[in-house]
Amino acid sequence: MSSSSSSPVLPAGNAPQYSGYTAYGYLEAGRDYQHFDLAAEVDRVPARAFDLDEEQRARMRRLMDENIVLSLHEHAIVLPDDGDQVRRYNRTGRQRTGYEGLSRSGLTAVIDNFMAGASCVTSQSGWKWDDMIYALGFRLADLAKQDYVRLATSVDDIHAAKRDGRVALIAGFECSTMIENELDRIDMLYGFGVRQLGIAYSQSNMLGSGLSEPADGGLTNFGRRAVDRMNKLGMLIDISHSGDRTCLETIDHSAVPVMITHAGARAVWPIDRMKSDETIIACAERGGLIGLEAAPHTTISSDHLTHSIDSVMDHFRYCVDLVGIDHVSFGPDTMFGDHVAVHKAYAGNYAQKSPEHEKHPRVEYVEGLENPGENFWNITAWLVEHGYSDEDIAKVIGGNAMRVLGEVW
Template sequence: VTAVNATIAIWDDYESTLKTITRYLKWFDEFEELIRPVKTVDDILSAKLENRTGIIFGWQNAAPIGNDLSRLRLFHELGVRIIQITYNERNLLGNGCYERVDDGLSRFGLAAVKEMNRLGILMDLSHVGDRTTMDTIENSDGPVAITHANARSQIDHPRNKTDEAIRLLAERGGVIGANAFPMFFERGFDTDLEEYLDAIDYLVQMVGPDHVAIGTDFCMEQPRSFFEWLFMSQGKIPATDIPYTPEPYQHLRGFADPSDWVKVAEGLLNRNYSESDTKKVLGENWLSLFAQVWSK
């Protein structure tokens, strides 16, 4: 794997996120032969040449900025390149996909969208509510991403996205990463690679191969307690009902870890995808989107 969108914030605040970045800076020195920071597309290309893995700092929740938009510039300077508007629930910017009511972006959220446009931070809408998703796409000056979700019209789950949102995302030049997380498929942790390829196919048929990519949502080696924390309200209030996850954790069958990426490539080629379109889905579409957004 040449580069990963490494989640460094979910239910985290300003100080804890700074501590995580500080820890990564130490790791970049300690494991220099294996990993490197990514701030530009050239950094990803260099990682490929160096046989290292590029680490893209990504947030699954904009909460670390609190109510201070100036912190976006600070975190951008520290290397944050992808920020999800909300994570499952409401924050100061908007509403998540599990929130009781979604009334779209707040005034603060609209201002944050414009500031991320100015800085060149890619906005992610994977865990975001339907109206907040549409608001973000419509109000962004550039393309945005749904880094890890599937089509709700294919698999009816609140974490998957509406056809309306997916089509508008593509019309505005964005990319959706087909999600390989088993919990969001009908057969859960019995889901296999062929079903994942079906999800990719469904999206490609909807918006074309230029707007679909891979969103693994890998949670390798995470214990049950990690998922209990993920499903807490604001990371504090325990959920009353948490979906099943195996322990030790396993991803979907046939795409269990990064070593199985070649199986995805082979599966697409076996489904008569051209070599050019296969390359787009496997990573070139992400590179094109990053280049467009990060260059600002």
């Protein structure tokens, strides 16, 4: 018997280890920091329904329970309920971790990219060193005041989170612009707990070219030195927002695998934000992964023009066919709240170099992959619904990522 069309996949209730702590609960809102009415972490949008019978639903829950579940890229913060307040909220530097949402997520670990480029505490343009320290310092201080979500700096920390029923948060920044020409700042970030660093965020920097530039100059000499330093430290390198040549030269120069933590296949949807077959293949051949993303209006497909989990899974299937199941995972790139409002708030900061591939319906959210609390339940449900084996599901929801992190860290 199939499940009801209105029945959500998400489990009822909080994980038993979660005590109900909310971000900055050790301080007084309105006195110690600025208050904002926040978006709902649970049931903000209707749940995606899957046509699973009871046996399939039990299998989905078992797979989530038995395996390490790791998201390659999220921003696990709660946004203001009023999208017009996004910039003002981010300028305080105190983004709120979505503890309640994470408690329902089924995640063992998440690479959290901190909304750092949007913090804009000292500058409207973002990606300043001081802004990164605000974003990192405030949230890690808050993390230290509770015991459910724990900062992870090693593979052992992730295994410990699985054993203890907690969530491991891996600190990452999707861009290195803020290190400027200071190589030692990579060591400083590592010392602060950061374990993943991107090369460039759409715009070029001292390391290499971003994907929005009219031409790609590739990985610079300083970029090569930065890659060497990240390799020596054990820092995961992300090339999601870099241009094609910069991606290929980073893959080639790194002594260990790199990741495309959040993107899709340009062959499925030909916009600059997606990755070329050449890049995806090169990344996989050196042992790396591509994580499929779900930021609104990115991983669309011609078969599913209305962006949803079905669009994203068209990219997933393509990448599996292209490089094999061992080199594909998921980095949905979501947050708790209105992601489209964030895009609108920062539309002038990161313009792309080419127009949209073609007209497609605009969405208020990506159905089935709207926030970190629901993403991997729905990914696993989709994979079960479409007949993937237990072994393959275990790989793409976390096993592949753990293999690469074990080699890099």
